[in-house]
Amino acid sequence: MVEQFEETPDVEPKTAKPGPAEGAPLKPEESRGRRIDALKELGETEVPGAKSNIHCLTIVGQVEGHMILPPQNKTTKYEHILPQLVALEQSKDIEGVLLILNTVGGDVEAGLAIAEMVASLSKPSVSIVLGGGHSIGVPIAVSADYSMIASTATMTIHPIRLTGLVIGVPATFEYLEKMQDRVVAFVTRNSRITPEKFKELMFKTGELTRDIGTVVVGKEAVEYGLIDAVGGISEAVKKLNELIEERRNNKGLLQ
Numbered sequence: 589m590v591e592q593f594e595e596t597p598d599v600e601p602k603t604a605k606p607g608p609a610e611g612a613p614l615k616p617e618e619s620r621g622r623r624i625d626a627l628k629e630l631g632e633t634e635v636p637g638a639k640s641n642i643h644c645l646t647i648v649g650q651v652e653g654h655m656i657l658p659p660q661n662k663t664t665k666y667e668h669i670l671p672q673l674v675a676l677e678q679s680k681d682i683e684g685v686l687l688i689l690n691t692v693g694g695d696v697e698a699g700l701a702i703a704e705m706v707a708s709l710s711k712p713s714v715s716i717v718l719g720g721g722h723s724i725g726v727p728i729a730v731s732a733d734y735s736m737i738a739s740t741a742t743m744t745i746h747p748i749r750l751t752g753l754v755i756g757v758p759a760t761f762e763y764l765e766k767m768q769d770r771v772v773a774f775v776t777r778n779s780r781i782t783p784e785k786f787k788e789l790m791f792k793t794g795e796l797t798r799d800i801g802t803v804v805v806g807k808e809a810v811e812y813g814l815i816d817a818v819g820g821i822s823e824a825v826k827k828l829n830e831l832i833e834e835r836r837n838n839k840g841l842l843q
Contacts, residue, residue: 592788635769641683642828643676645669647702648688653695664691666698673705684832686824687715687732693723696748698768700724700774703731707778712831716824717741717815729815730779734827736819739806743814746801757811780813 623676647669651664657663676682687706693699706713706728708729715732716723729735729743737743748768754760772790776783790804790814796803809815 639679639681640727641832642686642825643672643679643682643684644686644688645672645676646688647691647725649690650692651694651702651724651728653698653701655695664694666702669702670705673702673709676711677709682711683835684711684828685709685713685732686828687713687728689715689717689721689725689729690694690719691725691728693722693725693744696724696771698724699728700770703727703774706731707774712828712835714824714828714831716819716821717743717809720744724771726814727774727778730775733780733831734817735815736817736824736827737806737809737815738820742803742805743809744796744801744803745786746796747790756841776813779815782813783813786814787825 610767642793647664649664650657652661652663668841672752675687685706704716713732713734715729715735717729717737718741719738721729721737722740722742723746726743726745729737748764750760750764750769772783772786776786787805791800792802793800795801804812806813810818817827819827
């Protein structure tokens with residue numbers, strides 16, 4: 589009796605595919621995946637182009653504060669913006685910040701936090717309002733060194749309000765007034781509008797159907813002293829480059 593043995597095919601051990609070497613360029617699909625992840629997590633993606641010394645920061649939709657807004661709302665999360673501003677201040681490559689606004693407003697304290705940080709940057713900044721810069725978007729718009737607005741863009745100036753449970757005691761109204769004074773003080777300190785004129789626009793009646801306040805369009809915002817100039821993206825970038833060059837010259841004189 590002869591024993592027969594079947595030949596077993598050679599089986600190579602499975603090994604994991606080697607990943608890209610450190611510093612090696614990513615494959616197109618990997619690069620695309622990273623851009624999509626950045627878009628989902630941070631609301632922004634890398635734009636193809638040459639390396640720039642200007643960083644573009646967008647404030648769009650509703651400024652989200654301590655409460656998470658419904659998922660259908662387009663939001664700007666202040667906890668994403670604040671670390672970016674810190675990184676911009678420390679970066680040696682970034683020389684200027686372009687702030688683009690199209691916002692309906694949102695949380696007062698979150699908006700003021702963003703505005704205060706932009707105003708305290710040591711690097712030149714230019715803001716441009718496209719579409720709308722309403723409510724708490726007004727302090728953010730004027731926080732830059734130079735502010736611009738598109739000819740068709742609008743800004744709504746109105747008193748602040750509270751949502752949720754409100755206790756009907758004098759202290760509540762005193763608190764509201766103090767919060768409102770903070771907004772008025774910041775706007776008038778960072779623009780050419782006077783406190784009296786700003787409050788007049790804020791408390792105006794008869795213009796808004798279900799609210800009090802004023803809607804200013806493009807050129808009107810400049811005439812009131814709220815915004816510095818009417819213009820578009822090319823004018824904003826040109827102005828920012830001028831401020832950057834001015835800062836370079838001043839640093840050279842100090843040295």
